[in-house]
Amino acid sequence: MATPSQAAIALLMLSSVAALPSCQFQVPNYIYNGSQVGCNAYDVSSLPNANWFMKDSIGYHYVVNSPCNTVLNATGVCTNGDSDPLVPAPAYQFYDKTMCIALGNLTQVAIAGDQYGVYITYYGGQGNPSCDTRIITYNILCDPTAPPNAGPANISNPATCAYDVFWPSPAGCPTYQPYCGQPAPQPVPTPSQLRYETNEIAALIHFNMATFFQDGDPGCTKNNWLGVNGSSNPGSFAPSNLNFSNWAVSFQAIGAKHAILTAKHGCGHLLWPSKVQLPNGTVYWYAVGGPNSYIKQDVLANFVAMCDTIGIGHGFYYSLTNNFFLNVHTHQVQPGPLLPGQVNVTQAEFEAIALGHLTELWSDYGQLTEIWFDGGYTSDMADEITALLSKLQPHAAAFNGLGVSANPIRWIGTESGLDTDPVWSTGNGDGNGDPDSPIWNPAGCDTTLQQGDHWFYSQGDPVRPLSELIQVYHSTVGNNGVLELDFAIDRTGNVDPVHAAAYAAFGDWIRGCYGSPIASTSGNGAQLILSLPPGTKLDRIAIREDQAQGQRIRQYTVSYDNGSGSWLPFSKGTSVGNRRIDLGAAAVTTNRLQLVVSNSTAVPVITFFAAYAPCPSS
Numbered sequence: 001m002a003t004p005s006q007a008a009i010a011l012l013m014l015s016s017v018a019a020l021p022s023c024q025f026q027v028p029n030y031i032y033n034g035s036q037v038g039c040n041a042y043d044v045s046s047l048p049n050a051n052w053f054m055k056d057s058i059g060y061h062y063v064v065n066s067p068c069n070t071v072l073n074a075t076g077v078c079t080n081g082d083s084d085p086l087v088p089a090p091a092y093q094f095y096d097k098t099m100c101i102a103l104g105n106l107t108q109v110a111i112a113g114d115q116y117g118v119y120i121t122y123y124g125g126q127g128n129p130s131c132d133t134r135i136i137t138y139n140i141l142c143d144p145t146a147p148p149n150a151g152p153a154n155i156s157n158p159a160t161c162a163y164d165v166f167w168p169s170p171a172g173c174p175t176y177q178p179y180c181g182q183p184a185p186q187p188v189p190t191p192s193q194l195r196y197e198t199n200e201i202a203a204l205i206h207f208n209m210a211t212f213f214q215d216g217d218p219g220c221t222k223n224n225w226l227g228v229n230g231s232s233n234p235g236s237f238a239p240s241n242l243n244f245s246n247w248a249v250s251f252q253a254i255g256a257k258h259a260i261l262t263a264k265h266g267c268g269h270l271l272w273p274s275k276v277q278l279p280n281g282t283v284y285w286y287a288v289g290g291p292n293s294y295i296k297q298d299v300l301a302n303f304v305a306m307c308d309t310i311g312i313g314h315g316f317y318y319s320l321t322n323n324f325f326l327n328v329h330t331h332q333v334q335p336g337p338l339l340p341g342q343v344n345v346t347q348a349e350f351e352a353i354a355l356g357h358l359t360e361l362w363s364d365y366g367q368l369t370e371i372w373f374d375g376g377y378t379s380d381m382a383d384e385i386t387a388l389l390s391k392l393q394p395h396a397a398a399f400n401g402l403g404v405s406a407n408p409i410r411w412i413g414t415e416s417g418l419d420t421d422p423v424w425s426t427g428n429g430d431g432n433g434d435p436d437s438p439i440w441n442p443a444g445c446d447t448t449l450q451q452g453d454h455w456f457y458s459q460g461d462p463v464r465p466l467s468e469l470i471q472v473y474h475s476t477v478g479n480n481g482v483l484e485l486d487f488a489i490d491r492t493g494n495v496d497p498v499h500a501a502a503y504a505a506f507g508d509w510i511r512g513c514y515g516s517p518i519a520s521t522s523g524n525g526a527q528l529i530l531s532l533p534p535g536t537k538l539d540r541i542a543i544r545e546d547q548a549q550g551q552r553i554r555q556y557t558v559s560y561d562n563g564s565g566s567w568l569p570f571s572k573g574t575s576v577g578n579r580r581i582d583l584g585a586a587a588v589t590t591n592r593l594q595l596v597v598s599n600s601t602a603v604p605v606i607t608f609f610a611a612y613a614p615c616p617s618s
Contacts, residue, residue, distance in 0.1 A: 023047075023068035027113035028180055040174035042118040044068060044140055047171055052151040056163075062103075062155055064091040064165055067120045067138040090122055091136050091165065102126045103136040103163050117141040117172035131161035143168035186550035186601055187426055187440045192407040194548055196370065196397040197425065197442050197578040199257035199313070200477045204372075204446055205247070206455045207489035208262045209237050209269040215456040217374075218266025220324040225339050231267060232325075232341035234286050238294035239493025244306035246494040247487065251312060253500075253507040254485065258313030258369040261303050263361055265317070268325030271299035272364075276356035279349050284357075286325045304365050313369030315396065316361050318354075321375030326350055331378045351381055355388065362392035370409070373400040399444050402428065409444045412481060417447030417472035422575035423480045425551045435554060435575070442578075445476040446484040449499055457488040463502045470509060470616065478542075478581030480551075509616070514542070514581075517610035526600070528609050530593040537613065539587040541571065543580045543595065544608035551577050555599035558582060561592035579608075587614050 023045040029038050047066040054062045067090050089102035104122025112119040118140045125134035138152075152167040189197065210219020213231050220231040229236060251259055263271050273289025288295040300316070307314040320331060326345050327334050333347045345353065362368065371393060377385055377400075386404040389396070398405035412419050413431040424433030425442045433443060448454060449469075450461045464472075476483040490496045495503070518538060521530045532538075545553055553576040559567040570593070571582035593611055597604045 023066075025111050025113065025118060026177065026180060027111060027118070027174075029114075029176065038176060038178040039180035040113050040115070040118075041177045042113055042140075042171070042174050044118065044120075044169075044171040046148055047140070047167070047169060048149050048151065050151070054152065054155045056155050056157050058157065060093060060157065061095070062091060062093050062163075063100075064152055064155060066090070067122075067140070089125055090138070091163070093163075101134065103134050113174060115142070115174060118174070127161070134161045134163070136163040136165065138165045138167060140172035141166060141168045142170075142173040144170050144173055146170060185438075186552065187438050188550045189425070189440045189442070189547060190407045192395045192397050193409070193440055193442055196407075196409060196444075197482060197547065199369075200482060200579070201254055201256050202370065202482060202484045203247075203251050203254070203256040203259035203487050204317075204484040205259060205261045205487045205489060206265070206457075207487075207493075208265045208271060208456075209267040210265055210456040211489065212236055212238065212491055215454045215458050216266070217319070218268075218322045218324040219456060220267035222339060225324070225341065230341075232286075232339070234269065234288070234290055234293045236294075237269060237288065239489075239491060242295065242299075242493030244302050247489065248306050248310045250487065250495045250500050250503040252310060253504045255507055255510060256312060256485075258315060259303075259307055259487075260315040260317050260370050260372055260484070261300065263300055263316040263318050264323075264357065265319055266322035266324060268323035268328075270357070271303075272301070272360070273298060274357060274360060276353055276360065278343055278353070279345055284353065300361075300365055314365070315368045315370035315372065316365070317372035317374060318358060318361060319374045320354055320377050320381070323350070323354075326353070331375070351378075355381070355384055358385070358388060359392070362388065362396075368393050368396040370397045370399060371401065371405075373398065373404075376400050377404065402439070402441055408439075408441050409482075410441045412443045412445045412476075414445075415447055415453055417445060417476055417483070417485075419443075419445055419475045419479055419481060421479065422573065423577070424575050425480060425547060425577050435551070443481045444484055445481040446486070447472060447476075448486040448488075449502060450486070450488055455486050455488060457490045457496065459490075463499060466502070466505050466509060467616075469502070469506045473506075473510065474581055474583065477579060480575050480577030480580060513615035514612065517542070517612050520608055520610035522607050522609065524603055524605050526597045526604060528595040528606055530595070530609055530611060532591050532593065532611060534591050535589055536591060536611065537587050537589050538593075538611045539584045539614040540612045541582050541584075541593065542608065542610045542612065543576050543582075543606065544578060545576045546605035546607050547578055549605055550601070551575070552600045552602045553577075553597050553604050554601065556595060556597045559594045559596070560588050560590040561594075563590070567594055 024043045026039040026041050029040045049066045052064045054064055088106045089104050091103045092100040094100040102125040105124025108123040110121045121137040123135050127133055146168045148170055152165050154166050156164045209231055213219050213224045225232045268286055270287035274284045274287055276284045288299055304314050322329055327338055327342050328350055333350050382404055389405050397407045397409050399409045402408035411430045423443050424435045426437040427433030427441050428437055428439045449463050451464055454461055519532050541558055555574050557572040558570045560570050562568050570584055595609050
């Protein structure tokens with residue numbers, strides 16, 4: 001038997017033949033100084049189940065079958081009419097049709113494996129005066145180019161009563177599995193991710209230089225940059241009556257649990273007075289608080305104070321994608337001539353400036369609930385951002401933070417707020433997620449109040465009607481997502497009265513519809529019964545599971561008692577997570593609801609199963 005070094009090979013002893021028919025094996029993989037780092041998994045059940053007649057180099061004859069075969073391979077070859085009975089063995093040596101000798105016994109097996117193949121050794125068989133047992137080893141060699149129906153290549157007799165079969169096959173190629181002999185552990189959220197998900201609604205505030213020019217990223221362009229009233233002048237950021245208490249009223253109206261402010265957007269203008277220096281040694285002057293600024297105060301500090309006053313978390317949006325002031329677009333300093341007022345920097349200088357800004361943001365304004373990386377970050381900045389986050393804001397959830405943060409949040413993949421079913425809390429990329437992913441990465445669902453996907457204030461733009469905001473709520477909060485709803489602060493520094501009325505109506509609907517259920521219950525297990533007052537009329541239900549223990553539910557159904565002892569279907573679904581809201585096709589009258597979880601990764605832990613009275617849904 002040709003085997004690699006002992007440092008690279010693992011051995012698995014099987015005491016019973018019971019596991020053999022599937023011929024699927026997991027072999028511990030020792031590759032780092034003898035430390036086990038998972039398993040090599042093999043499936044040799046695809047080897048053809050046929051008798052292969054072979055000769056070794058001496059000329060002895062054999063009949064060889066798949067190592068998974070449990071029938072008598074010698075059947076039809078010989079009768080063993082002389083003395084010994086035939087025994088269950090994967091191969092036989094024979095001299096004529098009246099004498100076959102079993103090589104190995106299917107009840108005594110050892111399995112070894114590495115990246116080169118899997119080695120299956122059978123002990124036992126039939127002895128003779130020169131040996132007590134016979135041993136045969138199948139060397140299933142990893143060869144992805146070999147035809148899957150090909151038989152063994154050769155057989156040898158390297159020692160007395162020992163035999164080697166060499167069988168090149170794709171079946172000898174292992175699949176690495178990190179969790180040897182066990183299913184992958186259930187992913188669970190960090191405390192910061194769990195807090196983010198249970199917050200359910202966040203205010204995503206767009207207020208910066210683009211407010212006074214045009215919606216966009218960047219809102220500064222070559223057409224509005226120049227002149228004393230151009231976007232290049234920090235004094236052009238000029239809210240006439242900046243009032244953070246006014247913002248707070250609308251945050252509270254929709255039930256926002258934290259708020260994120262655009263500390264720097266695509267123009268490059270800062271809402272705090274930075275001490276970071278430009279390459280010429282001057283401070284980064286395109287900001288509030290400077291000699292040419294209309295706003296002399298630290299906007300961020302006042303914003304944080306307001307959030308603290310009303311008891312909500314705070315966070316900052318800082319775009320690494322664009323900085324018109326520094327002539328940066330899509331993360332890169334652009335070639336070509338600069339406009340007056342733009343600053344000439346190299347790529348390294350831009351990145352150093354950005355890291356300096358992040359250091360200030362993450363050091364000077366307390367514990368952040370959420371950090372926004374709109375457009376992500378470049379690979380050459382990843383290590384420094386990771387170290388900075390770990391040092392300064394280890395507990396902040398990070399939107400688009402997978403790869404740099406221990407608490408990543410993924411983008412749902414649309415800015416409409418109308419996400420498709422289902423939304424999972426796990427996944428390693430944008431979109432609805434993946435229930436089988438080992439990465440906890442919940443969905444942030446950002447959308448606008450203004451129509452036309454406008455994020456910064458656009459005077460005269462209509463707002464989305466309540467009927468559409470209701471759909472957004474069900475598609476985000478009611479679909480295991482977090483609604484990050486835009487607040488486009490107007491040019492006075494306030495929430496536009498039309499916008500404020502829309503937020504108030506939306507919040508009133510949320511509280512009126514979902515503030516108080518008819519009844520609720522909780523419990524562990526695959527079935528829950530919710531008892532209701534006789535004659536209860538309902539048209540919607542909500543389910544929540546304890547995501548601190550992972551998102552376990554994979555499939556569920558809800559049914560209602562029709563009053564005659566029969567359960568009729570009400571709704572069904574897959575993902576539950578933080579909150580799942582199901583709207584019935586029509587209102588029903590019942591005194592009981594039943595939740596049945598038909599598929600889960602572990603015992604479901606239901607923290608909330610509730611029924612609600614009919615309310616407007618469109």
